[in-house]
Amino acid sequence: MSIFSKHLPAVHVEHHKYTADSPTEKMPVPDKVYISMAQHIGAPCQPKVAVGDLVKVGQVIGDTEAFVSAPIHSSVSGKVTAIEKNLTMSGIWDLIVTIATDKKQEVLEGLAPPQVDDKDSFIKAVRASGLVGLGGAAFPTHIKFNPKNLDEVDSFIINGAECEPYLTADYRTMMENSELLVNGLKNILKYLKIKRGIIGIESNKAPAINKLRAMVKDTPEIEVMELKAVYPQGGERVLIYETTGREIPIGKLPADIGAIVSNISSVVALETYIETGMPLIAKKVTVAGNAIRTPKNIEAPIGTQVNQLIEFCGGYKRIPRKLIMGGPMMGAAIYDDGMTVNKNTSGILAFDEESASVPKETSCINCGRCIRTCPMLLMPALLAKAYEAKDVEQLQKLNVALCMECGCCSYVCPAKKQLSFTNKLGKRLVMEGGKK
Amino acid sequence: MGRFNQGSLVVSSSPHIMDNVNTTRIMLDVLIALIPAFIMSGFIFGPRALLLTITCIAACVVFEAGFQYLIKKDSTITDLSAVLTGTLLGFNLPSSLPFWMAVVGSFVAIVVVKQIFGGIGQNFANPAITARIVLLVSFATPMTTWPLPNQLLGTVDAVTGATPLGILNMGTDLAALPSNMDLFLGYVGGSLGETSAIALLLGGIYLIWRKVIEPSIPLAFIGTVFIFALLTGQDPIFHIFAGGVMLGAFFMATDYVTSPRLTSGKIIFGIGCGLLTMVIRLYGSYPEGVSFAILLMNILTPQIDMLLRRRTYGGVKI
Numbered sequence: 001m002s003i004f005s006k007h008l009p010a011v012h013v014e015h016h017k018y019t020a021d022s023p024t025e026k027m028p029v030p031d032k033v034y035i036s037m038a039q040h041i042g043a044p045c046q047p048k049v050a051v052g053d054l055v056k057v058g059q060v061i062g063d064t065e066a067f068v069s070a071p072i073h074s075s076v077s078g079k080v081t082a083i084e085k086n087l088t089m090s091g092i093w094d095l096i097v098t099i100a101t102d103k104k105q106e107v108l109e110g111l112a113p114p115q116v117d118d119k120d121s122f123i124k125a126v127r128a129s130g131l132v133g134l135g136g137a138a139f140p141t142h143i144k145f146n147p148k149n150l151d152e153v154d155s156f157i158i159n160g161a162e163c164e165p166y167l168t169a170d171y172r173t174m175m176e177n178s179e180l181l182v183n184g185l186k187n188i189l190k191y192l193k194i195k196r197g198i199i200g201i202e203s204n205k206a207p208a209i210n211k212l213r214a215m216v217k218d219t220p221e222i223e224v225m226e227l228k229a230v231y232p233q234g235g236e237r238v239l240i241y242e243t244t245g246r247e248i249p250i251g252k253l254p255a256d257i258g259a260i261v262s263n264i265s266s267v268v269a270l271e272t273y274i275e276t277g278m279p280l281i282a283k284k285v286t287v288a289g290n291a292i293r294t295p296k297n298i299e300a301p302i303g304t305q306v307n308q309l310i311e312f313c314g315g316y317k318r319i320p321r322k323l324i325m326g327g328p329m330m331g332a333a334i335y336d337d338g339m340t341v342n343k344n345t346s347g348i349l350a351f352d353e354e355s356a357s358v359p360k361e362t363s364c365i366n367c368g369r370c371i372r373t374c375p376m377l378l379m380p381a382l383l384a385k386a387y388e389a390k391d392v393e394q395l396q397k398l399n400v401a402l403c404m405e406c407g408c409c410s411y412v413c414p415a416k417k418q419l420s421f422t423n424k425l426g427k428r429l430v431m432e433g434g435k436k
Numbered sequence: 437m438g439r440f441n442q443g444s445l446v447v448s449s450s451p452h453i454m455d456n457v458n459t460t461r462i463m464l465d466v467l468i469a470l471i472p473a474f475i476m477s478g479f480i481f482g483p484r485a486l487l488l489t490i491t492c493i494a495a496c497v498v499f500e501a502g503f504q505y506l507i508k509k510d511s512t513i514t515d516l517s518a519v520l521t522g523t524l525l526g527f528n529l530p531s532s533l534p535f536w537m538a539v540v541g542s543f544v545a546i547v548v549v550k551q552i553f554g555g556i557g558q559n560f561a562n563p564a565i566t567a568r569i570v571l572l573v574s575f576a577t578p579m580t581t582w583p584l585p586n587q588l589l590g591t592v593d594a595v596t597g598a599t600p601l602g603i604l605n606m607g608t609d610l611a612a613l614p615s616n617m618d619l620f621l622g623y624v625g626g627s628l629g630e631t632s633a634i635a636l637l638l639g640g641i642y643l644i645w646r647k648v649i650e651p652s653i654p655l656a657f658i659g660t661v662f663i664f665a666l667l668t669g670q671d672p673i674f675h676i677f678a679g680g681v682m683l684g685a686f687f688m689a690t691d692y693v694t695s696p697r698l699t700s701g702k703i704i705f706g707i708g709c710g711l712l713t714m715v716i717r718l719y720g721s722y723p724e725g726v727s728f729a730i731l732l733m734n735i736l737t738p739q740i741d742m743l744l745r746r747r748t749y750g751g752v753k754i
């Protein structure tokens with residue numbers, strides 16, 4: 001913590017929340033969906049269907065015995081036409097189940113709310129719902145909700161910061177599914193026996209703050225907290241600090257300091273499953289950026305191709321030169337608009353030539369901006385020097401592992417150095433160096 | 437496969453948006469901040485002062501471009517850092533200095549101090565300050581011959597005299613000390629860009645407002661000079677407005693490359709500059725100590741950075 005303020009450093013980025021007032025539109029079911037079997041960190045799923053099988057909405061099509069995993073469900077009704085290896089966004093070859101849709105969206109017979117009466121059945125339901133961290137990391141939720149020291153957890157924090165520019169899908173969810181959100185949180189507190197629920201929302205989303213506050217005014221264990229509208233309030237460590245004042249010591253997990261953090265859409269998806277039995281099959285996605293004709297919030301079946309969503313927004317307004325999955329600060333640039341919406345997709349941004357250009361890196365002028373800005377209080381300029389010198393020891397000393405790749409340092413650097421990317425490489429170098 | 441794929445799409449690492457501040461913009465801001473002092477130097481010391489600064493700028497740019505051409509490095513003159521070095525060097529010279537000496541100073545600043553150490557961001561000491569000190573040691577007389585203000589024609593044989601600090605240093609004719617108002621406006625003898633406290637203060641405030649510099653170094657520097665003067669029975673107002681304190685505190689000591697990176701370090705750095713300045717002024721043989729103070733603190737910067745470690749989130753000292 002800095003001596004002068006009780007907040008962690010952050011950057012003021014322009015919000016660009018143009019779609020904040022665009023209600024979510026449900027897009028028509030595409031002709032085909034392509035559902036990846038690797039939608040979470042951990043072991044990928046094995047297909048539970050074969051080519052030629054007929055599937056219904058909500059049917060399990062992929063699962064595995066491995067602990068770190070979550071099942072995958074069909075988002076449509078139709079016929080499995082292919083199960084093939086394909087290159088995923090993270091550059092790994094993975095199985096993709098292709099389903100030709102019949103557009104009837106027939107729901108699996110016997111789909112019913114799960115039996116939930118205690119912690120174990122609740123955690124079972126979390127896994128069965130197919131939930132993974134929907135904000136980006138895609139870590140299976142049933143593991144996150146059930147740490148070894150669950151009895152020490154006293155705060156369940158919902159991340160409603162949505163600090164990434166352009167993205168408004170979480171905001172729309174808070175406005176449109178507030179009942180599910182609040183009930184979901186109540187169930188989580190009840191079954192996990194956690195004392196306090198916190199929904200942290202940035203101040204630029206006042207309607208959501210007001211709406212949720214009104215809904216929980218008779219629920220003292222739930223608090224809606226207003227956060228400053230700066231980036232990266234939604235980073236797990238930052239959010240915990242800003243809502244509870246606690247820091248996670250190096251090498252520890254949030255649960256070790258009594259906190260579990262979850263995403264808005266995860267809680268809503270979980271409650272949907274608990275109330276209706278419908279697992280995670282669709283995602284709310286913000287489609288925006290200056291190359292999109294009509295930016296929108298769209299609810300799309302998982303496995304829908306990016307270009308179909310863009311088509312639904314009236315197509316490209318200008319020739320796209322950069323496509324991003326996620327937000328502009330941490331999202332990944334994709335190389336093909338045929339890629340698909342996954343469980344953890346929250347935004348699709350398309351930018352024109354001008355916005356896509358990558359500025360040339362110049363020499364570090366030692367201005368200290370990166371150092372003053374790092375929310376983790378690291379020293380990115382020195383980390384970059386250590387990486388350039390391939391100095392593993394120095395990288396470790398400067399604690400490169402703590403870097404959350406939030407991009408604040410790269411954002412402010414006047415020399416346009418790719419500091420956060422360098423840290424990603426630095427972390428890799430340390431891991432490789434450690435193995436030797 | 438989609439319609440837009442490999443080849444037509446740029447794939448780069450995040451973040452995909454960046455602040456619009458770049459190195460050139462920062463240098464430009466510092467140059468803008470120096471405009472009031474530049475104009476004042478023309479009023480106070482005449483057109484020759486302006487010409488001398490312009491000579492330094494031109495020489496610095498030519499040396500930088502020439503050196504980078506010779507060693508086949510990409511030219512960095514568009515980042516304006518050479519222009520800035522030239523301006524600061526010019527501001528640190530007496531307006532009557534022969535032009536060729538200014539060119540020698542530019543050579544020292546750009547080639548010896550900046551480029552030989554690897555260019556922008558690599559020098560251990562402030563180029564303009566080091567060049568000024570080299571000139572002072574090499575050409576003691578012309579570097580300490582101070583034309584007095586209002587020499588509108590600014591010829592070399594104009595009337596010269598002592599700077600306010602010089603008068604104080606000799607301790608003979610204290611009645612000749614200028615009023616604090618003259619000091620504040622800058623109508624006193626001295627290096628051509630350092631005398632007008634008001635102009636430099638304006639520029640300094642602009643830099644802080646534009647977030648180009650943190651207020652830590654100037655406040656610590658000027659504050660220390662003030663308190664030191666107070667404690668030793670001197671006129672504190674005189675000491676902060678006289679000589680190079682304003683120019684040094686806002687524009688030279690704040691040089692990113694040669695000052696500590698954490699705020700705590702900057703405060704120590706500023707205090708060190710202030711202390712050394714006053715010790716040299718009051719007890720040294722030179723009447724003015726700002727340049728030496730900053731140079732010494734430049735040299736100590738790596739040590740300050742090393743001593744002040746930072747506590748990261750999660751509680752590890754790095």
Ligand code: SF4
Nearest residue numbers: 374403406407409420
């Ligand atoms: S990317 Fe890493 S080093 Fe850079 S600001 Fe974020 S946490 Fe700090």
Ligand code: SF4
Nearest residue numbers: 364365367368370413
């Ligand atoms: S922000 Fe960029 S130029 Fe400034 S110290 Fe960090 S790396 Fe160097």
